[in-house]
Amino acid sequence: MLYNYLLIAFRNIKRNKLRTFVHVFGLSLGIAICLLIFNQLLSAYSFDRFHPDEDRIYRLNTYSEWQPGEFFQSSGTNGPLGEVLDEELSLIESKARLYHLYETMVSIPEQNKVIGRKRGVAFADDGFFEIFPRKWLAGNPTSALSEPNVAVISESSLLHYFPGLSAGDVIGKEVLWVDSDSIYAQIRGVVADFKENSDFIFTDFISFKTIQKMESEDWYGLHSWNNLNSSSQLFVKVNEGVLKNELDEALLGISKKYLGEEGNNTTFIGEPIAEMHFSENYDDSTISKPLLRGLTFVGLIILALACLNFINLETAHAISRAKEVGIRKSLGSDRAQLMLQFLSETFLIVFVASLFSLLIADQIHHFFKDYFLSEFTFSILEVKNCVFIFSIALLLTILSGIYPALIQSSYHPQRALKGEVNYVNGFSIGVFLRKNLTIFQFAVSIAFIIMVAVISTQLKYISSTPLGFEKNAVLFTDLPFMGDRVVREQLSDRIRQESFVKGVSMSGVLVTSNSIWTSDAFYLKDTIENALNVHVMNVDSAFVGTHQISLLAGRNTNNQEDEIVVNLNFVKTLGFSEVEDMIGSTLRLGNELRTIVGVVDNFNARSLKEEIMPIVLIYRPDYFHMLTAKVSNGQNLAYMKQRLEDIYAETYPFETANFSFLDEVVESFYENDRKINGVLFFAAAIAILISILGLFGLSSFTIAQRTKEMNIRKVLGAGVLQIVGLISRQYVWLVSISFVLAIYPAYYISKLWLEDYAYRISMPYFLFAVVGLGVMIMALLVVGFHSLGVAQSNPAKVLKSE
Template sequence: MLKNYFKIAWRNLLRNKLRTAIHVLGLSLGISIVFLIFNVVWHSYSFDRFHPDRDRIFRINTLTEWDMGESYPTPGTNGPLGEVIDKEISFIETKGRIYTLYETLTIVPEGQKVMGRSNWVTFADPGFMEIFPRKWLAGNPKTALENPQTAVITQSNLERYFPGVQPIDALGKELMWIDGDTIQAQITGVVEDFTENTDFIFRDFISFATIQTEEQKEWYGLHLWGNVNSSSQLFVKLPEGVDPKELEASLAVIASKNFGEDEEAKTTFSAEPFSEIHFGETYSENAVSKVFLNGLILIGLIILVLATLNFVNLETAMAIGRSKEVGIRKTLGGRPLELIYQFLVETYLLVISAGLIGLALAELIRNLFASYLPSGFELEYLQGSNLAFYGLFPLILTVFSGIYPALILSSYQPARAIKGERAGAVGFSWGGFLRKNLTILQFSSSIAFIILVLVLQAQLKYVSSQPLGFEKEAVLYTRLPFMSDPNQMQRLQQLVKQQSGVSDASLSGSLVSSNSLWTSDAWIPVDTTERQIFTQVMNTDSAFVSVNGIPLLTGKKASNLKDEILVNENFLKEAGYSDAASALNQSIRFGGEERKIVGVVGNFHSRSFREEIRPLLITFNPDYFQMLSVRLSPGQNLAEAKLNLESAYREIYPYETEEFHFLDEEIGRFYEEDLKIRNVLSAASLLAVLISAMGLFGLSSYTIAQRTKEISIRKVLGASVIQILGLISKEYVALILISFLLAIYPAYYFLNDWLQGFTYRLDMPFGLFFLAGFGVLALCLAIVSIHSWMAAQTNPAKVLKDE
């Protein structure tokens, strides 16, 4: 019997090639998107699931809220909290501390091998290894990180540092890390690398006890409660049965005890469940935003629902075409349940065919959007979760998409069905009502997607066209080694300035515009008192203003003196100066010392257009320069100039691998996530429109075919082709109008929330809403008009000859 079901289903699919093609293509698009998103979600939730007792592990986060409304959440903590948390909170089972190092140069003294810079180095205490245990190949897990100047490395780094050396023989060997200062340690342990998906990318673990003197603690910012550094992270493991809310309450007590109420900022601690760490700030490039992930899930479901609605819509519309088949089979003894099985088998074959095509499309989409997916993500077709997907998903989709059409078809009465009549009353038709509403849902989704894309594109175009307040073209930059010798930095600057085609070069702590932000307080004398100003601070040399094309409104450029500063226009307003000239040579207090304002620069966007321009103070401190910016003369070969600059860089820093980058590309990254959202939505809107258009194509071809006699009679009675087109099209115009009205609110809701994230933004462009609606209407009318025109051109004599 089952064999017959499949045989009949296969013949029906081959007989109705247009219907089959529409179903397979629509469902394959939906399945490919769902399959890809299923794998992305599965991959994202697979990180660090292998750690024992992971539900009892928490990372302590810090939130600093300033009086002026700004807040700074960070996964880091201050140093003192890590020292006292297990003493202040008695029920903590284990605490683990790390201090991550950035771009650390590793040297193997044995053979004087320079291994390059990496982000795999961290300070760690024994508690960290206890909370996140590894397999030890050599060394004692309890004591390996207890003493200063000791280190544990992973097997992969053992093979890099000491090729061919066994783990037990590596114990006692020395390693050096250069991070502003030189750290030297002996290897006391070797552990296996994690092979599972993990955010813990570290391969060198230096004992936390190495940071032992007050000078070292101050260097790493671990000496004060007020110093919060994202590099300093604290993990705790709770005993079984302890409510995390108890930990939160105890952290609140510690915060209130160590931060006075008269502080300028309020600091609080919170316990982040370990399962949430992958979706926040991590140590690798594998992190993924949960908002972005949920957005992908929503888009995938919408695309699948549209494809499923296509199936239901077209099958219910075509049901009358199979009514005689149903009537004959019922007359010959076919039972409704057998008919339902038959139609579900037919649906299952469609779903399987679409699924095979969908898997190929999923790989194509993955390659097209590889940069949008998590780092290291691959489609592993034979993993257990995907095998389960292959087995269960087609069955679920078959039931959801095929059950209603199957029930409709199996419910026809034999006498009526053989005559080609529908079951039910002549008046109101549930089938017609359902088809119209499903069409409305499809096109409202399509219109909403198109509106989102158009408005996102308009806002991004707006911010890219606004003046930045500086000149970003023909400027290149490079990062300098952390805490590099100021003399070396100045040698590189002079060497670069000697290059042909270089107009000028500047050293600074950050770029003229970047995600970097340094804020502090400045004190302005007012009569016999001082007024405090919360200001942004940039650390630069005297060439910074000219290299970046920042307009100097009055005064002079700073002269590389620590007691001279520049300020911007917003600083003048905040400080209460009447004009730029009145601020010149005025003294203010900054960093505990008196500074003199020697110049005023115009306002410029040092951050993205999401933020307003802050009051800005430009100071000079060469010990903390990290960037070299270079302006090229007009008409230079940019590629050749870049190579020459990098050659000069290698002369001064032969062991570094840093390259020069273009400033305008860095600024473009401000809106990288927004561009990704726009492009993902563009792809989603294209798929939504394509699926909806295919469904409308199939539906209109069939429904218009049912009205050929009506059209022929109208032609005989004198109706023109234009009148017939208008008659058929007006129903679809009404459907698109309703779809447009339903699409407006959800599109407006999401766009309004997104636009609120920009300080500088467009007013809501409602004209684009109507443009999207008009575009979909035009597409819809074009599709319907093709079928209507073909029907209207048919000779009435051929259609009415049997009447």
């Protein structure tokens, strides 16, 4: 029986090639996109789910209101919190302290071998391996990190540092890590690397007690409740049955007890370890949950459009199969058998579409690699993908096929054989559904296109907005942190001597970046201190000139630590009308008094999503770790970049020379927005393609039904334009209603997105009209293509049977 159903289904599919093509192409696109999003979601939500009792593990975060109505959440905690936690909280089973380092120089003293800089280095205590256990290849897990100047390395570090040696052979060997100071430590253990997806990228673990022995608590920011360092992190494993709100309530008591007045607007909260991948991790691979939800929503909409296309065309096509149903019922088939027949036909179409979707998904993944997470991989033959494809084929068979099957199996045999199913007296549910499904499809497509137009216009606007500094032909590189000051200056002088270099500056931060150092500053006026929150930037006196920032009054600092330069917003915040009035004034930063010697114009030290804060440029050369060079425009930038890297390598032979372009940093601020725009553009293209395919198939069928009517009108004197207009009129109304329905959702979502930008365009309403008109023209071209064929047909041939 099933074989017969499938055989008949195959013959029907083969007989209606256009309808089958529309179904298979539309469904395969929708399934392919959902398959990729399904894999992306599985990948994103798999991070750090494998740890034992992961539901009881939390990373403690600091949550504070640093300005009225403005909240800041950091993954770091105050250093002393890790010391008092055991005494203050009875609901935790264990704790782990971690201090991760950015890039650390590694060498093997015994071999006089320099490994180079690594990012996976951290200070950790024994509790870390208790909460996040690993397979130990050598060493004692309970005591490996219990003493100062001992370390545990991973298997990957073992192969890198000591090629050819086993895990047991390296126990007791010494490794040198250079951060703010030289850290010599003996290896006490070797652990296996995580094979699962994890945000813990660390390969080298130095005992936390080493910090106390080095007396470096002050440097690492672990000495005070008033010092928050995001590198200082604290993990806890709570007792069984303890809920997050219980942990947060207990932490609130600690903040009030130890932070004093600051505890009124600062507290500690627990972040489930599985959420770390969506907030702040260690290799900048964070992905936002709203983006994932948006991708899921887009994928489901596209799949829904494809399903609606199927339902729309099948219900319209049902009339042409009325006599088949009548004959089958007359020969004894019941409704259940007919429904099974039609559902088997649907399943065959969906199954073929699912197979094609695997190929389409593979190609989409290939061409859009940059839009997926770096750890995301896709393979057609993976078991999870096969299960997903089979499951969605069954689901879509039911969702897409059940209504058309009900309609087609409901015809009365006598009326069906007489051809009376076309007769509609009053309201028709079939016609109503077809029109409204078409409206919904085009409304979604129009909304997508409008959002793409708005985002593209905003991105074009920010790319042309003056930033207050020169970003083109500017290269920068990192310098060894806390390196020799004399060597830094030698490098700067050598680069400055190159003929193509127009300026060189050293600083603790780029002229524009995602990092920020804020502080309370106190302006002294008539013995009264006026407090304001400022953005502090550590730069030398060449910084302003190298970046071509306009100097409005005064002069640059002469590389004097007691002199500072402020920006125009600093002057405005204090209420001064003339910038010259600021020159010679005194400002207190911390416990140090500094003299304002210059005022520069405003420049965007952060992205255009944020307002420009009052900025203070200070001079603290010991903490410079960035070198910036302005080079000549219009020359061979590749050659200049290579020349600068060669000079860097000569000065720092053990460092990696890598100069980057400042304009690429500026572009990276909006990379996620560009990806969102790309995703929406792709979704809009797919949505409009599916809608047009549906319209193409639906108009083909509708016009075929009205062929005789149109030719009778021609006989009675109707012209070609009249007939085309008559057929197209209903589609003009459908697209017009779709446009009206799409306006508000597109406006609302676009408005929410634009609100992320401090500098943004006004809502481009004219684009709404342009998009609506464009979709209208596209729809009319599709319908007109079919209508013209009917309008130009020979009535004698069409009506010869009448």
